[in-house]
């Protein structure tokens with residue numbers, strides 16, 4: 001992604017974004033509210049027009065990729081998903097197979113396996129028949145992540161996927177992501193999760209990248225104060241990061 005610029009309703013929301021995603025890496029996207037994280041992820045998913053800049057996937061421009069090819073490569077889980085209220089969890093997860101299915105061929109064993117694995121991984125078996133309208137916030141989030149897993153993309157784009165998840169599911173999700181054979185770009189507000197699970201962090205402020213690198217180079221007390229105006233201490237012990245904030 002080079003020279004990305006996005007203006008929404010006359011407001012410049014992203015400015016001069018240059019990013020390269022390393023294959024297989026977990027890249028955490030950080031920044032205060034309104035810094036442009038969701039906008040950047042939606043651009044990367046090809047869902048938002050940009051005023052300038054190029055996004056390429058393995059050397060091919062995102063704009064020239066046929067939609068089906070793009071959908072095989074990229075899965076996006078937005079912050080808020082709109083779903084037909086009557087769809088069941090299982091039906092939502094099955095939607096992830098749409099780009100892989102051929103018009104003349106039915107549902108095959110590979111589709112079934114991908115769906116079953118995704119349901120099992122997100123621990124949805126007990127509620128697989130339940131309708132979207134009957135799900136809690138966390139169950140909805142896990143269903144959408146399972147749909148993205150069933151898609152078996154090369155790049156998974158997750159916009160604050162830990163919203164609504166209790167602490168057990170947050171840790172399980174990040175641990176699961178660490179095992180996935182794909183590139184993951186994930187917007188997070190929890191700096192401890194970001195430091196402990198991401199290979200690389202990109203810090204946005206007012207639509208610009210102000211830091212980009214390993215957790216140790218991005219999550220310094222000085223950088224945390226610059227981005228969020230909060231004083232913090234950062235410790236690393238036995239490969240575990242702990243970030244604590246001072247009371248305001």
Ligand SMILES: Nc1ncnc2c1ncn2[C@@H]1O[C@H](COP(=O)(O)OP(=O)(O)OP(=O)(O)O)[C@@H](O)[C@H]1O
Nearest residue numbers: 008009011013031032033034035036037038039040
């Ligand atoms: N459709 C829109 N029209 C106009 N402005 C928008 C639109 N969508 C987002 N913005 C503005 O763009 C800026 C970036 O928004 P974005 O949602 O990308 O931030 P974010 O970093 O994801 O925030 P948060 O942490 O609160 O989710 C904000 O100032 C927001 O008000």
